[in-house]
Amino acid sequence: MDNENSQKEPASKIETPTPKSKFEDSPVFNFINNLSPFESVKSFSSAQTFSSLSFTSPPPVFASPHPNFHRESRFFRCQHSVDRSKALGDGSVSKEDGEVDLNKDATLEDDEEEDTETSCELPQILSSDGQSPPHHGEDIVTQALLPPSDPPPLGEANEDSSMNRLQKIPDSQEGENGTPASRRLMADAAAELLVFRSPNDSEAFTCLVDKISSSERRFFARVKHHDIIPANGSSNDNEPLAVAPNQLVSNVHRGSMRRRCLDFEVPGKRKKDDDQQTVCDNNKPESSSSKCVVPGIGLHLNAIAMASSNTKISITHEYSSSGEIQNTFSGSITPVHSQDTVPETLDHAESQPGEEAPKALVFEELIPDSFQKKKQVLEGGEGESSCKRCNCKKSKCLKLYCECFAAGVYCIEPCSCVDCFNKPIHEDTVLATRKQIESRNPLAFAPKVIRNSDSSIMDTSDDASKTPASARHKRGCNCKKSNCLKKYCECYQSGVGCSINCRCEGCKNAFGRKDAYLHTIMESKQEDDHETYEKRTEKIQQNSKEVEQNPQPSTPLPPYRHLVAHQPFLSRNKLPPTQFFLGAGSSSFRKPDCDVTQSVNEKKSLETVTEDKTEIMPDILNTSPIKANSPNRKRVSPAHIGSSEPGSILGKRSNGRKLILRSIPAFPSLNPNQ
DNA sequence: GAGTTTGAAACT
DNA sequence: CAGTTTCAAACTC
Numbered sequence: 001m002d003n004e005n006s007q008k009e010p011a012s013k014i015e016t017p018t019p020k021s022k023f024e025d026s027p028v029f030n031f032i033n034n035l036s037p038f039e040s041v042k043s044f045s046s047a048q049t050f051s052s053l054s055f056t057s058p059p060p061v062f063a064s065p066h067p068n069f070h071r072e073s074r075f076f077r078c079q080h081s082v083d084r085s086k087a088l089g090d091g092s093v094s095k096e097d098g099e100v101d102l103n104k105d106a107t108l109e110d111d112e113e114e115d116t117e118t119s120c121e122l123p124q125i126l127s128s129d130g131q132s133p134p135h136h137g138e139d140i141v142t143q144a145l146l147p148p149s150d151p152p153p154l155g156e157a158n159e160d161s162s163m164n165r166l167q168k169i170p171d172s173q174e175g176e177n178g179t180p181a182s183r184r185l186m187a188d189a190a191a192e193l194l195v196f197r198s199p200n201d202s203e204a205f206t207c208l209v210d211k212i213s214s215s216e217r218r219f220f221a222r223v224k225h226h227d228i229i230p231a232n233g234s235s236n237d238n239e240p241l242a243v244a245p246n247q248l249v250s251n252v253h254r255g256s257m258r259r260r261c262l263d264f265e266v267p268g269k270r271k272k273d274d275d276q277q278t279v280c281d282n283n284k285p286e287s288s289s290s291k292c293v294v295p296g297i298g299l300h301l302n303a304i305a306m307a308s309s310n311t312k313i314s315i316t317h318e319y320s321s322s323g324e325i326q327n328t329f330s331g332s333i334t335p336v337h338s339q340d341t342v343p344e345t346l347d348h349a350e351s352q353p354g355e356e357a358p359k360a361l362v363f364e365e366l367i368p369d370s371f372q373k374k375k376q377v378l379e380g381g382e383g384e385s386s387c388k389r390c391n392c393k394k395s396k397c398l399k400l401y402c403e404c405f406a407a408g409v410y411c412i413e414p415c416s417c418v419d420c421f422n423k424p425i426h427e428d429t430v431l432a433t434r435k436q437i438e439s440r441n442p443l444a445f446a447p448k449v450i451r452n453s454d455s456s457i458m459d460t461s462d463d464a465s466k467t468p469a470s471a472r473h474k475r476g477c478n479c480k481k482s483n484c485l486k487k488y489c490e491c492y493q494s495g496v497g498c499s500i501n502c503r504c505e506g507c508k509n510a511f512g513r514k515d516a517y518l519h520t521i522m523e524s525k526q527e528d529d530h531e532t533y534e535k536r537t538e539k540i541q542q543n544s545k546e547v548e549q550n551p552q553p554s555t556p557l558p559p560y561r562h563l564v565a566h567q568p569f570l571s572r573n574k575l576p577p578t579q580f581f582l583g584a585g586s587s588s589f590r591k592p593d594c595d596v597t598q599s600v601n602e603k604k605s606l607e608t609v610t611e612d613k614t615e616i617m618p619d620i621l622n623t624s625p626i627k628a629n630s631p632n633r634k635r636v637s638p639a640h641i642g643s644s645e646p647g648s649i650l651g652k653r654s655n656g657r658k659l660i661l662r663s664i665p666a667f668p669s670l671n672p673n674q
Numbered sequence: 675g676a677g678t679t680t681g682a683a684a685c686t
Numbered sequence: 687c688a689g690t691t692t693c694a695a696a697c698t699c
Contacts, residue, residue, distance in 0.1 A: 401693050488680045
């Protein structure tokens with residue numbers, strides 16, 4: 001019963017985007033495009049758009065989805081829906097369809113298609129910002145229209161399948177914007193730019209994921225091409241190809257249940273035939289790899305991508321070279337998958353899988369205890385359960401009490417739960433419940449522990465070394481009796497020290513006591529204040545000297561203004577990037593971080609950008625309205641942060657801000673290599 | 675394995 | 687938002 005109801009939702013959502021695809025695919029649209037001399041111009045402008053970032057207003061077609069992007073599965077879902085509608089829809093000529101049709105027989109088709117799709121995704125992201133619709137439209141349009149209109153070029157492209165990937169994009173567009181590689185780079189860059197402009201950081205995150213997804217999809221393309229397609233059997237060649245990428249995308253997408261659901265969806269459907277979840281979870285990793293891969297890897301990719309440097313590297317490769325990507329990517333994934341650590345990973349890193357992976361990695365060194373546990377899970381429990389299993393009696397495994405549910409995984413045999421609803425069979429119920437919980441607390445499934453960026457952010461000073469641990473419990477614990485010395489304490493359990501976010505009493509956390517943490521902060525603050533004060537004084541003195549010596553050139557700015565003028569460094573170099581990264585109004589609370597981390601960020605390449613995106617989530621989580629217990633959160637008001645640039649120059653108060661900024665940060669932190 | 679303790683999650 | 691209840695994991699025996 002419930003299932004039926006909840007099933008309706010997804011269906012409707014999927015249908016919603018259909019109009020778009022129809023629009024894109026409609027003969028009228030096609031016709032207009034053929035007639036219009038602007039076609040080439042459009043694509044050309046797109047390249048310019050990337051470089052110049054001067055985006056025109058989005059076409060109405062892409063306007064509607066925007067609101068959705070921030071919700072739930074965001075644009076991924078939208079995209080997914082669109083793609084899916086295209087792929088599964090009534091045979092309208094969509095980008096994918098067209099390509100599939102043309103390349104149906106090509107073995108490497110998947111890769112190509114994925115690439116193309118990726119390029120399309122990026123535009124969508126752009127459009128989500130409402131900044132680069134032209135590009136978006138162009139991409140989709142050209143890709144959708146060209147196949148039918150220009151079969152020969154594509155056919156040729158198909159012939160050299162190996163080169164195809166790169167050629168195809170140019171072909172589908174107009175191929176005059178430079179080399180495919182360069183275009184691709186531009187597209188990536190643009191996407192990233194856009195990502196940061198996005199009003200919602202989550203989008204950025206998503207975008208990152210999106211990119212990741214492309215490599216992931218490639219990875220799966222191979223697997224699916226062999227395994228999934230047969231599994232689906234009934235479907236024609238086009239469907240699997242079209243669907244698979246989407247699913248992958250959803251998989252990669254940051255951990256909302258929906259996505260996860262989508263992850264399971266396909267497998268689930270297949271499973272519904274042979275009870276796959278069980279197979280998957282019970283995992284004989286190798287044997288079931290093909291089946292498990294889809295759900296598992298998606299999740300893992302999230303975690304890995306977000307967290308591990310390896311992943312990032314692989315992502316980078318993704319950008320740089322398509323060929324190596326696969327190797328790198330699969331390489332990083334495979335082990336994880338083989339161990340069936342998926343659930344484990346998710347265990348803590350729910351919505352943001354990113355955390356978990358790092359956590360595992362980090363804690364390996366950091367926390368013997370926690371790691372041992374995981375280790376045991378991974379090593380010992382592989383056959384039975386690579387992850388902890390629940391024992392729920394009353395919650396039906398549909399509440400956060402249930403570790404499986406909280407981790408975003410289905411309960412499996414090893415679980416001792418009673419009346420369990422957390423199974424693929426009740427997928428809809430699970431999703432609905434999850435939705436409900438998320439509506440109540442959007443971060444309910446977010447990773448509980450995030451790596452603190454303190455270390456990276458403070459790397460300019462010694463502060464990092466003063467931080468007891470590089471990771472903290474996002475929300476903090478509330479222990480009264482355990483003194484944070486038992487696993488009752490989530491901080492302890494996670495192997496992280498207590499922080500300012502904790503409301504624990506008598507904290508004796510072995511990984512870091514709260515008071516110690518506070519003390520550290522205070523120290524750093526004092527030092528910071530002191531340094532700033534000295535610098536200020538120096539500068540003021542210098543200024544006065546300059547004024548005396550060169551009255552003309554130097555405008556007699558008030559001391560602070562002068563400093564500001566100096567800082568502009570901050571504001572000049574950093575501000576633009578900040579805007580670049582965060583966008584004007586969006587997540588203003590992020591600005592400070594940008595400032596602080598700017599130097600680091602500026603040095604970062606695409607890869608770095610990826611990291612930033614990754615880190616954005618944790619930070620958002622930090623500043624999110626969940627339970628603003630922490631003084632930190634209370635203090636960090638957007639307004640303050642927003643004015644941080646000039647403020648940072650102004651005396652101790654500014655110092656305070658600085659400090660706050662440091663305490664917030666999560667960005668650079670996720671970089672495992674720190 | 676049963677019972678107790680604990681603190682998060684959920685509820686009011 | 688604070689207090690209470692429910693819940694399941696962690697812990698003890």
